[in-house]
Amino acid sequence: MSDDESGSGATRPRRTGRRPGNTDTRTAILEAARTRFASAGFANTSVRAVAADAEVDPALVHHYFGTKQQLFAAVVALPVDPELTLRTIDAAPVEQLGETLVRAVVTVWDSPAGPGVVAMVRSMLAGEPNLVRSFLLEVVLERVRARIATDADDGRARMALVAAQMMGVLITRKVIELEPIASMPLASVVAAVGPSVQRYLTGDIDPDRARRVRTGR
Structure with a gap:
C-alpha cells in the first residue's frame, strides 16, 4: 500500500x-x-x-x-440581557429619563448579576477600553441619545456626560465601595444623581449659551 x-x-x-x-x-x-x-x-x-x-x-x-x-x-460576558433594562428606559417620559436611567442601571448593579457586571467592566477597562466606550455610548445610551437629539444638538456630548456620571457611581459604589455611596439605598441614589443626569440629558450644558441668555447678548 x-x-x-x-x-x-x-x-x-x-x-x-x-x-x-x-x-x-x-x-x-x-x-x-x-x-x-x-x-x-x-x-x-x-x-x-x-x-x-x-x-x-x-x-x-x-x-x-x-x-x-x-x-x-x-x-463582553455581560451576565444580563441589556434589552430588558433598555426597555424600561425606553418607556420613560423624556422629563423622567434621568431618574429612570439611574434607577434601572443601579438596580442591575445591586442585583445578583451585579458582581458579574463589575467584573466585566474591570476586565474591559484593563484590556479593552474601546469595548467599554462602545458598550456605554452605542448600546446602553444610543437609544436615549436618539430621543433627545435635535437639529442643533446631536446629543453626543450629553451622552458622554451621562456615561461619566454613571461610571463614577459604579466605581464609587461597587469597585472602591466608598461610603456612604456604597450602602446608600437605591431611592437615595436616584434622588441624588437623577437630577444631574436629567440636566445632562435635557438641560443647558453650554455655559456660553447660558451666559448669553443671562446678559441678553
Missing part, C-alpha cells in the same frame, strides 16, 4: 468554503466579533462582517448568538 493510500504521507487538502457549525465555530465567531467591536465600535460592526472574519455563514452567527446586541453581550 502506498503512502497516499495509507494516508501516512498524504497532504491534507486546504479547507475551502465556510466553516462548519461546531464548538470551534462559536469560539471563532466570538474572537472575530471581539476584534471587530473593539476596532470599529458597535454601530459600525455588522453581523455579516463578523461572519466573514470568522469564515462562517451569517446564519450561524444568528444561530449561536441571536441579534447583534446579544452577540456584543456575549463578547
Whole structure:
C-alpha cells in the first residue's frame, strides 16, 4: 500500500468554503466579533462582517448568538440581557429619563448579576477600553441619545456626560465601595444623581449659551 493510500504521507487538502457549525465555530465567531467591536465600535460592526472574519455563514452567527446586541453581550460576558433594562428606559417620559436611567442601571448593579457586571467592566477597562466606550455610548445610551437629539444638538456630548456620571457611581459604589455611596439605598441614589443626569440629558450644558441668555447678548 502506498503512502497516499495509507494516508501516512498524504497532504491534507486546504479547507475551502465556510466553516462548519461546531464548538470551534462559536469560539471563532466570538474572537472575530471581539476584534471587530473593539476596532470599529458597535454601530459600525455588522453581523455579516463578523461572519466573514470568522469564515462562517451569517446564519450561524444568528444561530449561536441571536441579534447583534446579544452577540456584543456575549463578547463582553455581560451576565444580563441589556434589552430588558433598555426597555424600561425606553418607556420613560423624556422629563423622567434621568431618574429612570439611574434607577434601572443601579438596580442591575445591586442585583445578583451585579458582581458579574463589575467584573466585566474591570476586565474591559484593563484590556479593552474601546469595548467599554462602545458598550456605554452605542448600546446602553444610543437609544436615549436618539430621543433627545435635535437639529442643533446631536446629543453626543450629553451622552458622554451621562456615561461619566454613571461610571463614577459604579466605581464609587461597587469597585472602591466608598461610603456612604456604597450602602446608600437605591431611592437615595436616584434622588441624588437623577437630577444631574436629567440636566445632562435635557438641560443647558453650554455655559456660553447660558451666559448669553443671562446678559441678553
